[in-house]
Amino acid sequence: MPPDPSRRSERSRRAILTAATELMHEVGYRRLTIEAIAARAGVGKQTIYRWWPSKGAVVLDGFLASVNATPDDLSLPDTGDVAADLRGVVRAIVAELADPKLSGTTRGLMIEMQEDAEFAGMVLDRLLGPQLRAIADRLRAAQRAGQLRADLDLSVAVELLVGPLYHRWLLRTAPLTEDYADTVTDLALRALVP
Amino acid sequence: MPPDPSRRSERSRRAILTAATELMHEVGYRRLTIEAIAARAGVGKQTIYRWWPSKGAVVLDGFLASVNATPDDLSLPDTGDVAADLRGVVRAIVAELADPKLSGTTRGLMIEMQEDAEFAGMVLDRLLGPQLRAIADRLRAAQRAGQLRADLDLSVAVELLVGPLYHRWLLRTAPLTEDYADTVTDLALRALVP
Amino acid sequence: MPPDPSRRSERSRRAILTAATELMHEVGYRRLTIEAIAARAGVGKQTIYRWWPSKGAVVLDGFLASVNATPDDLSLPDTGDVAADLRGVVRAIVAELADPKLSGTTRGLMIEMQEDAEFAGMVLDRLLGPQLRAIADRLRAAQRAGQLRADLDLSVAVELLVGPLYHRWLLRTAPLTEDYADTVTDLALRALVP
Amino acid sequence: MPPDPSRRSERSRRAILTAATELMHEVGYRRLTIEAIAARAGVGKQTIYRWWPSKGAVVLDGFLASVNATPDDLSLPDTGDVAADLRGVVRAIVAELADPKLSGTTRGLMIEMQEDAEFAGMVLDRLLGPQLRAIADRLRAAQRAGQLRADLDLSVAVELLVGPLYHRWLLRTAPLTEDYADTVTDLALRALVP
DNA sequence: GACTAAGCGAGACGGTACGTCTTGTCTTAAT
DNA sequence: ATTAAGACAAGACGTACCGTCTCGCTTAGTC
Structure with a gap:
């Protein structure tokens, strides 16, 4: 029988997400344990x-909570200049992947996505999608x-634009820089324009 | 002090790689354990x-051994027709990633690469590079x-070509098909031609 | 502050005792849990x-309730023949201890008595005493x-009469039979007569 | 597959028995946990x-080890005077049961014997028998x-002699004293003599 | 041909974390 | 105010693996 969400302790929920996020940064995804999260949050494992x-x-929820704490509008700016606007997003993505703090969590999520297709769906729905x-x-x-x-899929x-970034980041073939972001944007755009 | 490779048992080495590969397919990367490999190989954990x-x-070595058992020349055919030749590789990569048998192992390697940068270097040097x-x-x-x-980096x-494939495969946004391979190849090529 | 017994739900009380007694027979004392009693009785744990x-x-109350459902007079018959009368009780005690149904509960109470002296007092006052x-x-x-x-303590x-029975039953040194009951009675009586 | 006793660590064995015995005295049988024993002994739970x-x-082994550390001859002295000799043992048993230190462990063993017939056999074979x-x-x-x-079973x-002691001790009907020991011995003997 | 020094199979060891279970308390809504 | 329901903090359970260690047993070279 599933638990009743209306009786859920908001206090505990928050403590767990906070603890998970903190520990994520302190020890990394692999060495993060449910046991430690519970202990830090002052919460029973159950x-x-x-x-x-x-x-x-848990990590996904914690990450979303910390991100949505500053809920920026996801839709991209539209200045009329596609090239400039895309350059902006690609730079932002590169910055995020290069940031060791955010990157650790994202790598953790990527790991879990490889191991668990259902979880992959969750991440896709709520974060990457x-x-x-x-x-x-x-x-x-x-x-x-x-x-x-006009005939573009x-x-x-989108994949042509961000695929290279993730490829480089996941395979660790080379560092991610702003220059690289621009190179990829320019190259990809050439395929997209009429 | 490091062990003496000249005294290494070839018999054990092979049994370990075989056991690892088999178990990899049977239970997947996450539930694969050193304990089980040793037991299956009839070998001490040490x-x-x-x-x-x-x-x-171990999994990497096992994978390389199984691949190199049929050591095909890695260099691509050069028919003079770039588009056709690239279409071939991209289709091959897509086929490999879509094959549930190979794919499981590759996902395992990807996981380990996220967790261990040094290991990532090994995979890059010996497999993906x-x-x-x-x-x-x-x-x-x-x-x-x-x-x-002429001014192409x-x-x-390369990333523009294969990045999209890995992106779709790792994020599980959509299935990988031959059609998709061709779409990506055509699109990417447009950015590469003069 | 203690609860007000006048507002107590007789319905719940009975359901709890019934559930406890049933579960006692089904799973034994050690695996009997408050949790399960509450669930079976359709009652909150509190x-x-x-x-x-x-x-x-709870078990003690349940046992007393089931025994007192048929409230026989506890006082022994007095036919004038001490030996015969004692033979009767001793046989009855042996039968009770040998009965696997009753015996399980009694063993449970014995366990609790060893762990909790206060509870031991309760059992003594209400059941064994x-x-x-x-x-x-x-x-x-x-x-x-x-x-x-005349100088008998x-x-x-009484202990000389029933001590041997409990000793054999608790230490499980040998099975309890009617013959054994008579042997003990005869032997003990020899110590009690003038 | 059962473990190989020849490879057993004597060091660990001793540490476990010592820790168990100490904790037994400190917290009692019910609150004694395997976890705590392992921690105190510096040993893995496995x-x-x-x-x-x-x-x-574990408790039984610990108790036997502490008792056998001073391995007294179990056979009773035979001075020719049965009454005196029995008086000695009965007094000794009463003293043991009245001793709060030893008594706690023995109560624990009694509890386990009630819950587990196989364990009861072990205790009987090695300690009480x-x-x-x-x-x-x-x-x-x-x-x-x-x-x-001559016709005595x-x-x-034996049960006539010690049954009353255990009865009083387990049911906690009254304190065990030396006087009581003598009373029981005298009474029981009356049933045993020709 | 004995001696020495690895590597080997086996598996016990000290640990850590797992996911489950039960305890006794606390909270909520309904009666 | 008691109840049914059940979430909660706490912590033990018994299991699974980790990576290290200690055994005898082969198996090479070296004297």
């Missing part, structure tokens, strides 16, 4: 197991304005 | 710890033949 | 904790009739 | 689970010397 299916889910969709939206606008090819177009 | 630094390293370099080599030939832009060009 | 100090207390006193009363009558030695006399 | 089937078994047999041996000698009735005779 309270974690009752509400989250896995370590990854919206980001990718925002880029697709901006591309769609440009496409309608005739700035991009937008989801592939 | 023998594994003596020669490999981590579970990932050569593959990427082979593509870069083919691109270089095309570039020299004037089929690709080839490593970025 | 309702049990409010009215009973321990698991043992009256039984022992009934025997002592019959012995007193016999003593007054000159059938037993009756409580020790 | 090392305990590997060699002992239950908490009770020999003690009872020693008394039976002394009675047999007296019987042969014509000091006791010795195991029942």
